[in-house]
Amino acid sequence: MSAADELVLDTADDALPAELLESAASLHSALLAHDLDAVKAALADGAPAWYQSPDPGWGALHYAAEWGSEEAVRAVLDGGAVWNAVDKLGNTAGDIAISRNDASTYELIRDAGLRSELLLNLLASHSAIKVEDPTPAGDLESFLASRLVYRQDASGQEVCAVTAQDADGRDIEVGVMMGWERRIMEETARLLSAAEPPEEGDGLRVLNVGFGLGIIDTLFQSLSPSKHTIIEPHPDVLAHMDSTGWGSKRGVDIRRGKWQDVLKGGEERWDVIYFDTFSEDYDDLREFFALLPSILSGPKARFSFFNGLGATNALFYDVATHLAELHLSQLGLSTQWDDVYVAQDLEDAWEDSRQYFTMEWYKLPVCWLRRAPEG
Numbered sequence: 001m002s003a004a005d006e007l008v009l010d011t012a013d014d015a016l017p018a019e020l021l022e023s024a025a026s027l028h029s030a031l032l033a034h035d036l037d038a039v040k041a042a043l044a045d046g047a048p049a050w051y052q053s054p055d056p057g058w059g060a061l062h063y064a065a066e067w068g069s070e071e072a073v074r075a076v077l078d079g080g081a082v083w084n085a086v087d088k089l090g091n092t093a094g095d096i097a098i099s100r101n102d103a104s105t106y107e108l109i110r111d112a113g114l115r116s117e118l119l120l121n122l123l124a125s126h127s128a129i130k131v132e133d134p135t136p137a138g139d140l141e142s143f144l145a146s147r148l149v150y151r152q153d154a155s156g157q158e159v160c161a162v163t164a165q166d167a168d169g170r171d172i173e174v175g176v177m178m179g180w181e182r183r184i185m186e187e188t189a190r191l192l193s194a195a196e197p198p199e200e201g202d203g204l205r206v207l208n209v210g211f212g213l214g215i216i217d218t219l220f221q222s223l224s225p226s227k228h229t230i231i232e233p234h235p236d237v238l239a240h241m242d243s244t245g246w247g248s249k250r251g252v253d254i255r256r257g258k259w260q261d262v263l264k265g266g267e268e269r270w271d272v273i274y275f276d277t278f279s280e281d282y283d284d285l286r287e288f289f290a291l292l293p294s295i296l297s298g299p300k301a302r303f304s305f306f307n308g309l310g311a312t313n314a315l316f317y318d319v320a321t322h323l324a325e326l327h328l329s330q331l332g333l334s335t336q337w338d339d340v341y342v343a344q345d346l347e348d349a350w351e352d353s354r355q356y357f358t359m360e361w362y363k364l365p366v367c368w369l370r371r372a373p374e375g
């Protein structure tokens with residue numbers, strides 16, 4: 001019996017017309033049989049490349065990725081396969097290509113994701129890295145109206161957390177900032193310290209957007225900045241900063257508000273800029289990127305941001321990372337990526353709180369202006 005013979009039609013999927021299920025089955029069978037002509041014929045006959053079998057939830061792209069045929073992957077993507085479809089175990093076709101160490105198939109799928117995200121961005125529509133979430137975890141106004149807790153968890157990790165709601169409306173704790181990110185903050189501060197002010201002898205002017213646990217601000221203090229601006233809007237975070245004496249630290253200037261308001265129409269520039277907010281999405285990050293040419297002091301200034309969007313799936317994370325690099329490049333910024341191994345930091349990190357980062361490696365961006373700013 002050939003692999004193709006093993007594929008049975010799932011009649012439980014009775015919401016869809018029988019002819020559609022039949023043509024989907026013929027496409028999946030052709031992919032399982034590694035028969036490229038039959039794949040192309042099925043697609044030409046209108047087989048639905050987007051269709052996912054109810055169990056295990058595989059679509060044509062999953063089968064093509066498992067086969068590892070670039071031509072088949074291209075054919076099903078051209079035929080309408082969805083680059084970010086996940087199966088019942090949460091795996092995308094990209095995950096399957098990664099598990100097979102198949103870089104070229106993976107890149108084909110990733111680039112399809114990039115094209116799609118770029119297009120969706122142009123249309124200002126929904127995307128895999130822009131999730132609608134009206135709770136404090138995804139809506140800034142709702143976050144700013146929520147109470148935060150500062151505490152230590154059972155493993156001694158410092159946590160600043162907010163209560164949000166999961167997809168079923170149940171309360172769930174979400175870390176606004178968690179101690180496991182310390183290694184990332186340390187590496188970020190180390191790399192950003194390579195920045196230089198435009199005039200020799202001047203101290204660094206540092207801007208941090210989002211205080212959280214103050215981890216990166218504490219590291220920035222050790223650079224002895226001549227100016228250390230911190231933008232922070234949340235009343236509970238501001239109260240925490242006040243009670244821990246941040247207002248009187250070296251060069252510190254706390255701007256009490258959202259970056260969207262604080263930076264509006266300003267003419268200040270900084271040599272180091274870091275951006276790590278909460279409850280904001282890629283559109284907000286991109287809006288912040290657009291300010292960089294007018295707030296970075298020059299080509300020797302350095303910028304980084306917490307690169308956490310899409311970080312619960314390797315393919316989404318890769319697409320989000322490449323998308324950010326592309327948009328930064330369009331604005332005249334170059335980006336260098338550093339890989340930071342964080343798997344060991346995540347081992348006891350979550351308890352009952354939402355896991356917002358599940359990658360073993362964090363992709364750390366360091367960006368700089370390719371040209372001196374005008375004026």
Ligand SMILES: C[S@@+](CC[C@H](N)C(=O)[O-])C[C@H]1O[C@@H](n2cnc3c(N)ncnc32)[C@H](O)[C@@H]1O
Nearest residue numbers: 210211212213214215216234258259276277278
């Ligand atoms: C992830 S924490 C920052 C953690 C920080 N990097 C550290 O090392 O501890 C995010 C912070 O951004 C703040 N925030 C959220 N939205 C903001 C906005 N629009 N402007 C400025 N800060 C914002 C939150 O109140 C929170 O304090």
